[in-house]
Amino acid sequence: MTGIRYIDSHAHLVGREREEGKWARTHLPRAAESGITVITIAQVPRLWEPTLKLTAEFDNVFAVLGISHPNDSKLESFEKLIKVVQDEPRVVGIGETGLDYRQGRPSDLADRKDQLREHIHIAREINLPLVIHDGKATEDILKILEEEAAPEVGGMIHFFTGTPKQAEQAIQMGFYLSFGGPHTYAKALADLVRKVPIEYLLAETDSPMLAPPKPHRKEENNPNFIIDVVKGIAEIRGVEPEVIRKATTENAAKLFRLEE
Numbered sequence: 344m345t346g347i348r349y350i351d352s353h354a355h356l357v358g359r360e361r362e363e364g365k366w367a368r369t370h371l372p373r374a375a376e377s378g379i380t381v382i383t384i385a386q387v388p389r390l391w392e393p394t395l396k397l398t399a400e401f402d403n404v405f406a407v408l409g410i411s412h413p414n415d416s417k418l419e420s421f422e423k424l425i426k427v428v429q430d431e432p433r434v435v436g437i438g439e440t441g442l443d444y445r446q447g448r449p450s451d452l453a454d455r456k457d458q459l460r461e462h463i464h465i466a467r468e469i470n471l472p473l474v475i476h477d478g479k480a481t482e483d484i485l486k487i488l489e490e491e492a493a494p495e496v497g498g499m500i501h502f503f504t505g506t507p508k509q510a511e512q513a514i515q516m517g518f519y520l521s522f523g524g525p526h527t528y529a530k531a532l533a534d535l536v537r538k539v540p541i542e543y544l545l546a547e548t549d550s551p552m553l554a555p556p557k558p559h560r561k562e563e564n565n566p567n568f569i570i571d572v573v574k575g576i577a578e579i580r581g582v583e584p585e586v587i588r589k590a591t592t593e594n595a596a597k598l599f600r601l602e603e
């Protein structure tokens with residue numbers, strides 16, 4: 344797609360106190376000027392409508408829709424999701440969904456695993472890639488992706504922090520791996536940033552959630568910082584930023600089929 348210079352593969356433009364999209368509107372015009380396209384995540388049904396409004400308003404915004412909150416995991420929500428997505432060409436993926444063990448294993452783990460499975464079924468049914476959230480649960484997630492035939496649609500694991508070996512397994516299943524701000528300075532992640540094959544690399548800000556890249560540590564994260572995420576990845580890999588810019592943009596465009 345012409346004019347796209349960067350793709351922020353994972354951001355939350357709408358959510359919490361940003362429900363109305365006002366915050367997004369303060370950052371998106373500048374992003375558009377810099378050629379930054381944003382994949383924004385509406386991970387619960389109440390965010391779908393304000394998110395789709397943004398995609399209608401800004402050419403450089405595409406949406407991923409999901410139902411990841413356990414309270415919303417009723418069957419009718421999933422049916423609604425299929426309906427909404429089928430009518431919306433600006434929805435380019437399903438999620439985010441996944442597992443999070445950062446606070447320990449949740450007591451309703453079985454339900455959460457079912458929910459991940461259900462998202463995979465929907466993605467396969469409507470043929471869209473999956474956006475996976477992995478909070479230190481890589482092993483279980485990879486197992487479920489395989490069991491539920493997720494490689495049929497592929498997708499991305501956002502803010503990937505698994506081992507290089509797990510990265511290889513994910514790639515073999517057709518999943519891209521996305522790196523964000525903390526990957527640009529967290530020493531424990533450097534090895535991973537160096538090893539992931541460039542054809543499977545994506546860049547994200549996860550704004551406003553994740554800590555921003557190195558030069559903006561004290562600021563609030565926003566999609567314009569994708570330029571510095573790309574620079575940070577390039578520095579660790581010892582290549583020119585242009586190499587990473589081009590690859591992460593082409594990879595994301597291919598994954599989310601932005602060229603079609």
Ligand SMILES: [Zn+2]
Pocket residue numbers: 353354355384439501549552
């Ligand atoms: Zn996210």
